[in-house]
Amino acid sequence: MDASIAKPDAVGRPLSSLPGPRPLPLLGNLAQIEPARMHQQLEQWARDYGPVYRLRLGPSEALVVARADLVLEAMRERPEGWRRLPAMQRVIAEIGGHGLFSAEGEDWRRQRKLVMAAFDPGHLKRYFPSLLRVTERLRACLAEAARSGEALDLQTVLMHYTVDVTAGLAFGIDMNTLQRPDDALQGHLDQIFPMLGKRIFAPVPWWRVFKLPADRRFDRHLQQVHEAARRLIAQARERIARDPALREQPNNLLEALIAARDEEGGGLSEADLLGNVLTVLLAGEDTTAHTLGWTLHLLHTHRPEWERLVAAVDAALGEADMPRSFEQARALEAIERAVNESMRLRPVAPLSLMESNRDRVFGGIALPRGAKLICLTRPGAVDTALVGDAADYRPQRWQAAAPGEEPAHALLKASLPFGAGPRLCPGRYLAMLEMKMVLAMLARNFELGSVATADGSPPQERFAFTMFPLGLKIRLAERRR
Numbered sequence: 001m002d003a004s005i006a007k008p009d010a011v012g013r014p015l016s017s018l019p020g021p022r023p024l025p026l027l028g029n030l031a032q033i034e035p036a037r038m039h040q041q042l043e044q045w046a047r048d049y050g051p052v053y054r055l056r057l058g059p060s061e062a063l064v065v066a067r068a069d070l071v072l073e074a075m076r077e078r079p080e081g082w083r084r085l086p087a088m089q090r091v092i093a094e095i096g097g098h099g100l101f102s103a104e105g106e107d108w109r110r111q112r113k114l115v116m117a118a119f120d121p122g123h124l125k126r127y128f129p130s131l132l133r134v135t136e137r138l139r140a141c142l143a144e145a146a147r148s149g150e151a152l153d154l155q156t157v158l159m160h161y162t163v164d165v166t167a168g169l170a171f172g173i174d175m176n177t178l179q180r181p182d183d184a185l186q187g188h189l190d191q192i193f194p195m196l197g198k199r200i201f202a203p204v205p206w207w208r209v210f211k212l213p214a215d216r217r218f219d220r221h222l223q224q225v226h227e228a229a230r231r232l233i234a235q236a237r238e239r240i241a242r243d244p245a246l247r248e249q250p251n252n253l254l255e256a257l258i259a260a261r262d263e264e265g266g267g268l269s270e271a272d273l274l275g276n277v278l279t280v281l282l283a284g285e286d287t288t289a290h291t292l293g294w295t296l297h298l299l300h301t302h303r304p305e306w307e308r309l310v311a312a313v314d315a316a317l318g319e320a321d322m323p324r325s326f327e328q329a330r331a332l333e334a335i336e337r338a339v340n341e342s343m344r345l346r347p348v349a350p351l352s353l354m355e356s357n358r359d360r361v362f363g364g365i366a367l368p369r370g371a372k373l374i375c376l377t378r379p380g381a382v383d384t385a386l387v388g389d390a391a392d393y394r395p396q397r398w399q400a401a402a403p404g405e406e407p408a409h410a411l412l413k414a415s416l417p418f419g420a421g422p423r424l425c426p427g428r429y430l431a432m433l434e435m436k437m438v439l440a441m442l443a444r445n446f447e448l449g450s451v452a453t454a455d456g457s458p459p460q461e462r463f464a465f466t467m468f469p470l471g472l473k474i475r476l477a478e479r480r481r
């Protein structure tokens, strides 16, 4: 049984007694929230009102927590104690994206097993040759830009890479959007997160009543994504029909999902199948590309850290132009440190939205079943009260040390870029492997000319379900070794 359910709850303060931004009539604080920078507003309110405060969202109230211990407590108590926000689930289901991310209870448990198995290190190792091929293609694109002196839109090129990698690993398809950018699925996928972000926090669900031109454009992009997902499913079914042994020993996530779907009492519907294809495409694309984008920007603005990384990669790879084996890539700890530190300062998933499955006291606050909770993941990880230099980009703080020896130990525990508990991101090993491949390939073959916005100002953080750097361009020169 869930331990927290067995605990008799103490009496808590009512949510309405907490401080918070002044709500307006009817819409409450929704009217003050700007979707594109809502994470920064919520973080600012945590500085103004303290790490546990109240928000009014239309007719209902939400508890906002910016304390790492409370964020961790809630995340660990899923799926029994807390569920994902139903408003979010509904918006995801409406676009046909219901899959592991939005599933709950038994439905979630079953899907989770299948997805976890597909992304475990054993599968990643088998997939390594394809990952290498996609990384070689990325290198060729970048080399061409370096020769012509072209500045590339960083997020676009990185998202081509991550879509190609995810499709190869999860669906067994060489999509090659890097070399065929015009008919790229990635262009349609890009439209989905921003609209999800807008709809989840919309004061009024306008799109259920009438469609604005932007909604109609969105529907057209969505249709393309659905058609692509159906094609992927059809191709996987053909492979299984040709080789029925794949039912027992699927090569990838999609084949495993189809086998489970076809199993007697398999519990996966056709809609779940499509929903998980969309989920994995979406979850794997932006998050990894945006984390790479932030990391490259931080390395560009912290030159000694970039040079330290290049030296470590040179030492680890010998004559190789990029990691040539799974083991070689996995061992690149200097890159892991640089990425961990970037995810601490610029987490691409800065919010986690939940609803309580029961009456409870949480963080000293009495919450009824159905109470909404917004977890802010960054404040605890950048808290200068814990460590004076918490605002600095210092990858070395991730260097392994004896427990308690590392002064920043508390900070490291507070950084939760992949979430925590039973719903911890199943794609984290893949994401780290991709990032090691890209950064090592860059370090070995290119000089990092600049990773900057057009006018050189610091990139703004944009929130569109995930958080990304706005307007970064990358300019490279080929490295002479």
Ligand code: HEM
Binding pocket: 075, 100, 101, 102, 112, 115, 166, 279, 280, 283, 284, 285, 287, 288, 291, 348, 349, 352, 417, 418, 419, 420, 421, 422, 423, 424, 425, 426, 427, 428, 430, 431
């Ligand atoms: C740097 C890259 C990534 C970051 C920062 C990231 C972050 C996250 C976070 C914060 C969550 C929510 C965890 C929670 O609720 O506790 C999550 C869930 C998830 N991620 Fe990732 N992710 C990344 C890459 C990937 C990749 C590459 C894939 C797959 C190709 C993926 C697939 C998923 C899925 C399916 C879930 C839902 C898990 C569940 O609800 O059980 N992610 N991710």
